[in-house]
Amino acid sequence: MAILYRNQSDIVEAGTKEESQKCFHLFNCDMTCKLDSVEMLLKDIEEKLSFKISVKKHYFNRSQMSEMCDSIKSELQMDFAFFVVHAQESRLSINEENAGIGYAKIYKALLEKTGEFNVDEIL
Numbered sequence: 001m002a003i004l005y006r007n008q009s010d011i012v013e014a015g016t017k018e019e020s021q022k023c024f025h026l027f028n029c030d031m032t033c034k035l036d037s038v039e040m041l042l043k044d045i046e047e048k049l050s051f052k053i054s055v056k057k058h059y060f061n062r063s064q065m066s067e068m069c070d071s072i073k074s075e076l077q078m079d080f081a082f083f084v085v086h087a088q089e090s091r092l093s094i095n096e097e098n099a100g101i102g103y104a105k106i107y108k109a110l111l112e113k114t115g116e117f118n119v120d121e122i123l
Contacts, residue, residue: 021052022079027068027110028059029103032086035059069109081110 024042026035035057046053056076060068083106 023054024080025078026057026082028084033084065105069105072109072113
């Protein structure tokens with residue numbers, strides 16, 4: 001899973017900031033994982049955060065990857081993005097120089113959208 005987020009100060013204990021809402025976009029290609037479990041995890045930790053969580057789930061096929069990348073770049077407003085992949089994928093080519101194979105397109109679109117964001121990769 002790749003988690004892209006603005007900065008560490010976005011994740012703080014409740015009560016230290018004015019309560020607001022953050023938009024979390026969850027992405028999965030080819031229905032390899034159910035995003036409901038990620039949404040439940042986010043809802044479980046929401047009370048410990050200084051903001052409310054809004055979740056939007058996006059499932060797409062490989063044939064829709066270019067369209068999803070265009071949507072990410074031009075339409076979606078996001079504070080956080082989770083790109084969830086199946087743990088038993090034989091090769092996760094999400095962060096290679098020759099991005100054009102595997103999940104690299106969607107990963108690069110998320111990086112472009114998030115700009116100067118931090119990236120945590122959990123494999």
